[in-house]
Amino acid sequence: MEKEKKLVQEITSMEEDFAQWYTDIVKKAELVDYSSVRGCMIIRPYGYAIWELIQKQLDQRFKETGHENVYMPMFIPESLLQKEKDHVEGFAPEVAWVTHGGDEELTERLCVRPTSETLFCDHYSKVIQSYRDLPKLYNQWCSVVRWEKTTRPFLRTLEFLWQEGHTAHATAEEAEEETLRMLNVYAEFCENVLAIPVIKGKKTEKEKFAGAVATYTIESLMHDGKALQTGTSHNFGDRFAKAFGIQYTDKNNQLQYVHQTSWGMTTRLIGAIIMVHGDDNGLVLPPAVAPIQLIIIPIAQHKEGVLEKANELKERLSKIARVKLDDSDKMPGWKFSEYEMKGVPLRLEVGPKDIEKNQVVLVRRDNREKVFVSIDELEEKVSEILKQIQKDLLEKARQHRDAHTYVAKNMEEFEKIINETPGFIKAMWCGDEACETLIKEKTGATARCIPFEQEQLSKHCVCCGKEAKHMVYWGKAY
Amino acid sequence: MEKEKKLVQEITSMEEDFAQWYTDIVKKAELVDYSSVRGCMIIRPYGYAIWELIQKQLDQRFKETGHENVYMPMFIPESLLQKEKDHVEGFAPEVAWVTHGGDEELTERLCVRPTSETLFCDHYSKVIQSYRDLPKLYNQWCSVVRWEKTTRPFLRTLEFLWQEGHTAHATAEEAEEETLRMLNVYAEFCENVLAIPVIKGKKTEKEKFAGAVATYTIESLMHDGKALQTGTSHNFGDRFAKAFGIQYTDKNNQLQYVHQTSWGMTTRLIGAIIMVHGDDNGLVLPPAVAPIQLIIIPIAQHKEGVLEKANELKERLSKIARVKLDDSDKMPGWKFSEYEMKGVPLRLEVGPKDIEKNQVVLVRRDNREKVFVSIDELEEKVSEILKQIQKDLLEKARQHRDAHTYVAKNMEEFEKIINETPGFIKAMWCGDEACETLIKEKTGATARCIPFEQEQLSKHCVCCGKEAKHMVYWGKAY
Numbered sequence: 003m004e005k006e007k008k009l010v011q012e013i014t015s016m017e018e019d020f021a022q023w024y025t026d027i028v029k030k031a032e033l034v035d036y037s038s039v040r041g042c043m044i045i046r047p048y049g050y051a052i053w054e055l056i057q058k059q060l061d062q063r064f065k066e067t068g069h070e071n072v073y074m075p076m077f078i079p080e081s082l083l084q085k086e087k088d089h090v091e092g093f094a095p096e097v098a099w100v101t102h103g104g105d106e107e108l109t110e111r112l113c114v115r116p117t118s119e120t121l122f123c124d125h126y127s128k129v130i131q132s133y134r135d136l137p138k139l140y141n142q143w144c145s146v147v148r149w150e151k152t153t154r155p156f157l158r159t160l161e162f163l164w165q166e167g168h169t170a171h172a173t174a175e176e177a178e179e180e181t182l183r184m185l186n187v188y189a190e191f192c193e194n195v196l197a198i199p200v201i202k203g204k205k206t207e208k209e210k211f212a213g214a215v216a217t218y219t220i221e222s223l224m225h226d227g228k229a230l231q232t233g234t235s236h237n238f239g240d241r242f243a244k245a246f247g248i249q250y251t252d253k254n255n256q257l258q259y260v261h262q263t264s265w266g267m268t269t270r271l272i273g274a275i276i277m278v279h280g281d282d283n284g285l286v287l288p289p290a291v292a293p294i295q296l297i298i299i300p301i302a303q304h305k306e307g308v309l310e311k312a313n314e315l316k317e318r319l320s321k322i323a324r325v326k327l328d329d330s331d332k333m334p335g336w337k338f339s340e341y342e343m344k345g346v347p348l349r350l351e352v353g354p355k356d357i358e359k360n361q362v363v364l365v366r367r368d369n370r371e372k373v374f375v376s377i378d379e380l381e382e383k384v385s386e387i388l389k390q391i392q393k394d395l396l397e398k399a400r401q402h403r404d405a406h407t408y409v410a411k412n413m414e415e416f417e418k419i420i421n422e423t424p425g426f427i428k429a430m431w432c433g434d435e436a437c438e439t440l441i442k443e444k445t446g447a448t449a450r451c452i453p454f455e456q457e458q459l460s461k462h463c464v465c466c467g468k469e470a471k472h473m474v475y476w477g478k479a480y
Numbered sequence: 481m482e483k484e485k486k487l488v489q490e491i492t493s494m495e496e497d498f499a500q501w502y503t504d505i506v507k508k509a510e511l512v513d514y515s516s517v518r519g520c521m522i523i524r525p526y527g528y529a530i531w532e533l534i535q536k537q538l539d540q541r542f543k544e545t546g547h548e549n550v551y552m553p554m555f556i557p558e559s560l561l562q563k564e565k566d567h568v569e570g571f572a573p574e575v576a577w578v579t580h581g582g583d584e585e586l587t588e589r590l591c592v593r594p595t596s597e598t599l600f601c602d603h604y605s606k607v608i609q610s611y612r613d614l615p616k617l618y619n620q621w622c623s624v625v626r627w628e629k630t631t632r633p634f635l636r637t638l639e640f641l642w643q644e645g646h647t648a649h650a651t652a653e654e655a656e657e658e659t660l661r662m663l664n665v666y667a668e669f670c671e672n673v674l675a676i677p678v679i680k681g682k683k684t685e686k687e688k689f690a691g692a693v694a695t696y697t698i699e700s701l702m703h704d705g706k707a708l709q710t711g712t713s714h715n716f717g718d719r720f721a722k723a724f725g726i727q728y729t730d731k732n733n734q735l736q737y738v739h740q741t742s743w744g745m746t747t748r749l750i751g752a753i754i755m756v757h758g759d760d761n762g763l764v765l766p767p768a769v770a771p772i773q774l775i776i777i778p779i780a781q782h783k784e785g786v787l788e789k790a791n792e793l794k795e796r797l798s799k800i801a802r803v804k805l806d807d808s809d810k811m812p813g814w815k816f817s818e819y820e821m822k823g824v825p826l827r828l829e830v831g832p833k834d835i836e837k838n839q840v841v842l843v844r845r846d847n848r849e850k851v852f853v854s855i856d857e858l859e860e861k862v863s864e865i866l867k868q869i870q871k872d873l874l875e876k877a878r879q880h881r882d883a884h885t886y887v888a889k890n891m892e893e894f895e896k897i898i899n900e901t902p903g904f905i906k907a908m909w910c911g912d913e914a915c916e917t918l919i920k921e922k923t924g925a926t927a928r929c930i931p932f933e934q935e936q937l938s939k940h941c942v943c944c945g946k947e948a949k950h951m952v953y954w955g956k957a958y
Contacts (some may be wrong), residue, residue, distance in 0.1 A: 038560050038602050039590065042553035047618070050549050071528050075520035076554075076592075076623055076639055077576075082516050095582050098555075100592065102577040103627035103638075112517065114554075114578065114592070124516050140525070144623070145554055149581035160581075161554055 013343075015282045020226040025155075027276055031285045031344050034155045041153035041160035045269070048344065051293035052272055053163065057143065059195050059290070060165065060267065063187050069139040069167060074121040076144070077112040082120045086245040089119060092212020096149045098160075114147040119213065119238075119264055122168035123246035130170060130260060133252050137180070138170040156273035157230075157480050164268035170248065170260040174239060177261035181237040184265040185218045188233035196271060197288040197395035198222050198278050199403055200232055201426070201475055203451030208435050211264075215239035221450040221475060223403040224277035227424025229450050229477035232274055235265035273480070278399050279368075285345030286368055288395050289323075289388040296384060297341040298327040299334055301353030311357050315350065315380065322381050323388060342367060347391050348384065366391060368398075411460050413444065416476075420445045426477050430470035432463035441465055441476065450475040491821075493760045498704040503633075505754055509763045509822050512633045519631035519638035523747070526822060529771035530750055531641065535621065537673050537768070538643065538745065541665050547617040547645060552599040554622070555590040560598045564723040567597060570690020574627045576638075592625040597691065597716075597742055600646035601724035608648060608738060611730050615658070616648040634751035635708075635958050642746035648726065648738040652717060655739035659715040662743040663696045666711035674749060675766040675873035676700050676756050677881055678710055679904070679953055681929030686913050689742075693717035699928045699953060701881040702755035705902025707928050707955035710752055713743035751958070756877050757846075763823030764846055766873050767801075767866040774862060775819045776805040777812055779831030789835050793828065793858065800859050801866060820845060825869050826862065844869060846876075889938050891922065894954075898923045904955050908948035910941035919943055919954065928953040 013026035028034050033049030045053065061071070077100060084090045097113040115121070126138060147161045156162075167184060171177045185202060192198045200220035210217035214236040222232045243249070243259040252258050279286040289295050296319060300312040309329055316327040326346075328337050334351070341349060351363040362380065365372045368391055375383045406425030410416035419427055427447065431437060438449055441464075452472045463470045491504035506512050511527030523531065539549070555578060562568045575591040593599070604616060625639045634640075645662060649655040663680060670676045678698035688695035692714040700710045721727070721737040730736050757764040767773050774797060778790040787807055794805040804824075806815050812829070819827060829841040840858065843850045846869055853861045884903030888894035897905055905925065909915060916927055919942075930950045941948045 035603060035606065037553045037599065038557055039553045039555045042555060044553065044599075044603055045551040047548035047550055050551055053551075054549065070525035071532065072525055073523040073528055073531075073623075073641060075515050075517045075522065076625070077517045077520060079516055097582065098578045098590075099580040100576045101579045104573050104575065112576075121515065121522075125513060125522055128513065145551075147554070163551060 013282070013284065016225065016280075023280075023282075024273075024276060027280055027285055027343075028155045033272065033285075039160070041150060043155045043159050043161075045163075048293060049272065052275070052287070052291050053269060055291045055293065056195070056271055057165075060191060061143070063191060064141050064165075064167065067139075067183065067187060069141045069169075072140045072142055073144070074115075074118050074125070074142060076115055078115055078118075078120055080111045080113065082124060083113055085120060085123075086213050086242055089213035089242075093117065093148075098147050098149055115144075116146055116148045117264075117266070118142065118144075118146075118166055119168065119242060120246075122264075123242045123248060123262075126170050126260065126262075127246050127248045130248055130250050133172055133250055136170060136172045136250060136260065137176060139167075139180075140169065141165055141167040154273075156270050156276070158270075162269050164266050167263070167265045169263045170243075171262070172250070172252070172258070172260065174261045177237055177239070177263050181216070181218060181235045181263045181265070184263070185220065185233070185235040188235065188265070188267060189220050192220060192222070192232055193396060195288070195290045196275055196278075197290075197392055197399060198232065198274055199396060199400040201451060201453050203453035203475065205234075205451060206435075206438060206449045206474070208438055209449055211236045213238060213241060215241060219451050221426075221477075222274055222278065223406060223426055223477070224274070224480070225280070225402070226277070227406050227478075229426065229475075229479040230270070230274050230277070231450070231479065232271065233265070233267045236263060238262040238264065279395055280345070283339070284343035286395070287345035287347060289347045289392050292345065292347050293324060294326045294341070294344070294346045295323040295388055296325045296348045296350055297337075297346045298325065298350045298352065299337045299341075300327075300329060301334055301351055301356075303329060305354045307357060308352065308354060312352055315352065315362070315377070318381065319350075319384060322385055348387060350384075368395060409459055410464055410476075412464060413441075416441070416447075416464055417445055420447055420478070424478065426450070426475050428457065428459060428473055429464035429476055430460050430462060431472050431474045432466055432468045433471040434463075434466065434468075437463055437465035445476075446478050447476040448479055450477050450479065491760070491762065494703065494758075501758075501760075502751075502754060505758055505763055505821075506633045511750065511763075517638070519628060521633050521637050521639075523641075526771060527750060530753070530765070530769050531747060533769045533771065534673070534749055535643075538669060539619075539621070541669060542619050542643075542645065545617075545661065545665060547619045547647075550618045550620055551622070552593075552596050552603070552620060554593055556593055556596075556598055558589045558591065560602060561591055563598060563601075564691050564720055567691035567720075571595065571626075576625050576627055593622075594624055594626045595742075595744070596620065596622075596624075596644055597646065597720060598724075600742075601720045601726060601740075604648050604738065604740075605724050605726045608726055608728050611650055611728055614648060614650045614728060614738065615654065617645075617658075618647065619643055619645045632751075634748050634754070636748075640747050642744050645741070645743045647741045648721075649740070650728070650730070650736070650738065652739045655715055655717070655741050659694070659696060659713045659741045659743070662741070663698065663711070663713040666713065666743070666745060667698050670698060670700070670710055671874060673766070673768045674753055674756075675768075675870060675877060676710065676752055677874060677878040679929060679931050681931035681953065683712075683929060684913075684916060684927045684952075686916055687927055689714045691716060691719060693719060697929050699904075699955075700752055700756065701884060701904055701955070702752070702958070703758070703880070704755070705884050705956075707904065707953075707957040708748070708752050708755070709928070709957065710749065711743070711745045714741060716740040716742065757873055758823070761817070762821035764873070765823035765825060767825045767870050770823065770825050771802060772804045772819070772822070772824045773801040773866055774803045774826045774828055775815075775824045776803065776828045776830065777815045777819075778805075778807060779812055779829055779834075781807060783832045785835060786830065786832060790830055793830065793840070793855070796859065797828075797862060800863055826865060828862075846873060887937055888942055888954075889940075891919075891943060894919070894925075894942055895923055898925055898956070902956065904928070904953050906935065906937060906951055907942035907954055908938050908940060909950050909952045910944055910946045911949035912941070912944065912946075915941055915943035923954075924956050925954040926957055928955050928957065
């Protein structure tokens with residue numbers, strides 16, 4: 003029975019079929035289950051615990067930068083959605099419409115929020131009067147709905163969980179500062195908490211958010227060489243303010259429009275963790291977002307003193323880490339695989355011989371390194387190794403990304419790279435949308451961003467050969 | 481300008497018009513704002529901060545009792561909602577229906593969850609196979625929608641925030657234990673965190689949850705003598721298990737149905753806090769859910785050393801409480817009213833004379849008691865007073881409730897009490913739904929609960945005079 007269950011837990015290898023490997027992990031690490039609603043996922047306890055750790059650490063950063071949480075309605079009246087022209091064009095095709103309440107047909111359709119700019123703007127137009135009311139630095143944790151055709155757990159779902167920051171400022175400069183501040187918060191969070199290195203940059207006109215003046219992004223590279231947009235931060239200028247009439251009286255008693263931003267991160271971050279750190283044995287979690295950081299597995303637990311010692315160690319270590327002791331009647335080997343599948347960063351084995359020697363075995367999930375540690379210095383060693391894992395995962399991901407970042411000087415090189423060695427492609431661009439479109443048609447790659455750190459790879463656009471304006475990161479993306 | 485703004489902040493007195501007093505507080509303490517969507521509220525930063533404190537302390541209790549958080553989809557296919565007969569009858573009339581996704585009409589309508597029993601059952605039917613999989617102790621924090629005709633902020637809104645616990649157990653006994661365990665968690669939370677005393681009891685058949693075998697409730701009395709159902713815990717027996725086919729193999733290899741529970745608390749708790757503790761100067765918050773527990777207001781802040789001292793105290797006190805320093809250029813008197821309106825439990829005033837004497841003034845929001853405290857023993861005193869306020873608010877609310885709890889032996893007495901001295905009415909009941917209905921028709925009062933603590937007030941039903949089975953708490957309710 004147990005054996006059978008275990009065999010089922012084996013997963014497709016990454017090399018063989020990356021998409022199937024991903025699906026296997028989300029199911030077998032018990033992160034999600036499919037639901038009766040097309041494209042909507044059930045986030046199971048283990049998956050949700052990861053999301054709670056993400057939330058907690060992001061929320062702390064939002065509060066430290068002066069933001070306050072609020073809650074807006076989940077419905078948007080059709081007329082409100084339509085107030086900003088570009089915004090409605092971008093979102094109307096992919097919203098869910100509520101047409102009936104109980105038995106009655108509504109006089110105006112309501113859409114389930116795909117994002118809440120329009121609701122925040124409507125509220126801001128009421129509560130902002132004077133320069134004293136600015137800035138407004140709001141954030142909301144909620145779920146949103148976008149009627150996607152094809153979906154994959156975490157990466158693209160009809161409904162997903164996210165946070166959306168919405169701010170209003172007195173000047174264009176302050177709004178731009180905020181947009182970049184939050185992009186930097188996102189980047190720092192990705193690197194230090196998720197152990198995912200990111201490229202910071204600006205989206206092209208074609209790729210920017212519906213209604214934005216400028217969209218900034220952080221882009222990460224997954225293990226299969228595809229890019230993932232990990233977070234975005236938008237500067238709206240005064241476009242929404244003009245559409246919604248959000249004005250304030252400045253110090254000179256003049257009426258001015260506010261300048262706004264919005265920025266969001268979603269449950270897709272969990273997809274990024276899987277695809278950046280995972281391996282053929284399952285999930286690999288950075289300690290900062292691991293619901294269980296250390297799993298204690300007793301060896302020969304029926305022998306005298308073993309479970310007692312395991313419990314004692316659990317109690318001690320619970321003060322410095324999130325610890326679980328598995329004293330179920332499964333064989334140690336099964337337990338090893340189970341917690342490897344779940345990506346628990348560190349495993350502690352303790353058996354009769356170890357106890358005799360006043361030691362335990364610690365095994366790292368990421369590189370399987372095994373060390374014997376004296377029980378006397380256990381707290382110190384566990385803390386140290388968890389920190390080291392967090393650091394090493396980031397470094398490994400950075401090395402992988404750098405090793406899969408290529409330079410293309412012409413379309414021949416570009417196409418060869420895309421087809422043979424998937425990854426980021428750095429290439430010069432003239433700034434013309436026609437070239438961007440042509441590159442996409444020819445290769446399937448999109449402009450991921452115009453990175454802040456520019457390099458002069460050549461003087462010519464990779465596509466048309468005309469004078470280049472920017473270096474761009476290109477890639478196929480999730 | 482400031483003066484004008486302040487005058488606007490005066491609120492209707494409680495005695496004059498309780499409903500208007502309530503509305504004034506939610507608006508002027510900046511808890512909510514109305515939105516463009518009928519019956520949906522915007523929870524503003526101050527209101528949401530209260531909700532976050534409620535969430536944090538409830539969630540901690542859920543986790544301590546072994547529960548895990550999950551996230552289910554917000555949509556329920558019509559066919560799934562219809563699986564349990566009583567449940568669909570109870571909820572179908574008040575749900576919002578999604579009929580279109582983007583431009584396409586859906587083949588099956590989806591309702592926005594009014595509650596998620598059906599989704600949890602669907603999931604449980606897939607993930608529960610063996611007795612080893614039980615119990616499942618899940619909870620979810622989310623928003624739900626019920627298409628109400630008349631709405632009031634926090635008390636009754638089309639959309640509200642809540643938590644819903646959903647559990648599955650091997651036996652009927654375990655399910656009943658869980659139902660009562662969570663009712664007790666709710667009661668303890670209400671008393672110790674919200675400082676709201678509750679009556680624990682069982683709902684009548686007429687008042688129980690759609691689909692439940694038994695509903696338990698905690699009921700509180702508001703300042704105007706109306707009752708508020710503060711939390712409920714339902715035992716479903718195996719009714720949903722049979723409708724959804726949730727079976728497990730027991731230790732003897734026999735197929736059995738699980739037994740289930742659900743329990744929930746909502747943002748209406750914030751309405752309860754307002755109506756139990758508030759007064760004619762505004763909100764009064766128990767320290768345990770006060771976003772600001774102590775407000776520091778400098779007196780003559782332009783004088784040398786005042787702001788410096790105020791900042792020093794803020795830094796010191798921030799280690800033991802949630803503290804804010806208001807050093808804006810408003811007059812101290814305006815600030816006093818503002819933070820009274822917001823219900824901040826404790827005010828600290830510090831001016832040049834206080835500094836000379838090495839003291840500050842502390843003023844309690846609840847009873848306006850004013851004490852001079854030496855700066856040397858400030859931490860100790862502040863902690864002590866905050867604890868005392870928390871305790872006194874509960875005691876005051878208990879006294880109010882007890883003073884407004886009456887006994888009626890016949891319908892004449894019942895009607896006289898309802899009309900002249902609103903409050904809880906304890907009265908005997910034969911157990912017949914006809915009497916329950918008649919009492920409601922005659923008086924507007926409903927059976928709030930059959931309390932666990934029964935008293936034998938008389939041998940006769942208050943309505944029909946036949947043999948009484950239970951003592952019931954009756955009251956008009958929100």
